[in-house]
Amino acid sequence: MTSPAHSTGFVSLVSAGPGDPELLTLKAARRLAEADVILFDDLASGPVLDQAGPQAELIAVGKRAGRPSARQEHVNALLVGHARQGRRVVRLKSGDAGIFGRLEEELIALTDAGIPFEIIPGVTSASAAAAAAGLPLTRRLTARRLQFLTGADVTGNLPEDINWAAIADPGVTTVVFMGQRSFPKLAEGLRAHGLPASTPALFAEAVGHPHQRLVRTTVGELAEMMRDTKVTQPGIILYGPLAFHDPKKESGTPEPTK
Structure with a gap:
């Protein structure tokens, strides 16, 4: 990789975070x-794009389940084509680009074409959701591992090759991306592999946006909610020993006197 000043053009794969422009890194904003x-x-998109300069050409290449979407091959061709014209290209991805963002396919296309690039990491929606809810993602003694899971394979269905022992481990914080449609089926598998339906869960919808919604519930109750809810906003699911955590009770700090 070389610097962004490379004469043949350069691609910056920029992580936009969950949507709040104040969560952009300084390098991403630059x-x-x-x-x-x-x-x-x-x-x-939205307020994050307000950081773009007046000279920038903006091209929407988003992919959303159940909606017309740009094909990955078309996105790859645009990246290579604009860079070969000597342009400074930003590929803006939500959350952190390296987490379920099809980053590798774009890296392969750029590498094969000899296009220099950089990857700028960002705030993943998992971190943003936990922060919005006032929760840590790990917890001393009771949640020493953190795992990310996609709830959708290339067909949009729950992946068939799930490591059930890992994701049904009650001592782990599990984060499910793109799992709203498949969570009822996932929850059935979790219960069948020993995870109690009463396990705390957090559903975070539209994290980082003004209409953000946080629902503190349980795995069982969330599965029922998802069964009857039409997906209209991006959401993320966390479950494990954290969602109802009270740091005052764990540390022994007394409740304030009323």
Whole structure:
């Protein structure tokens, strides 16, 4: 990889975070301001794009389940084509680009074409959801492991090759991306492999946006809710020993006197 000043053009794969422009890194904001062209996902639009400079050409290439979406081959071709014109290209991805964002396919296309690039990490929606709910993602003694799971395979259904022993471990914080449609089926499998339906869960919808919604519940109750709910907003699911955690009770700090 070389610097962004490379004469043949350069691609910055920029992580937009969950949607709040104040959660952009300084480097991400700088690349947006400098870009000649920005290829952006649906979930990385809105106020984040206000950071773009007036010279930037904005191209929507988002993918959303059940909606018309840009094909990955088309996105790859746009990245390579604009970079070969000597342009500073930003590929703007929601959350952290390296987590369930099809980053590798774009890296392969750029590498095969000899296009220099950089990856700028960002705040994943898992971290943003936990922070919004006032929760840690790990917990001393009771949640020493953190795992990320996709709830959708390439067909949009629950993956068939799930490691049930790992995701039904009650001592782990599990984060499910793209799992609203498949969570009822996932919850059935979790219960069959020993995870209690009463396990605390957090559903975070539209994290980082003004209409953000947080629902503190249980795995069983969330599965029922998802069974009867039509998905309209991006959401993320966390479950494990954290969702009802009270740090005052664990540390022995007394409740304030009323």
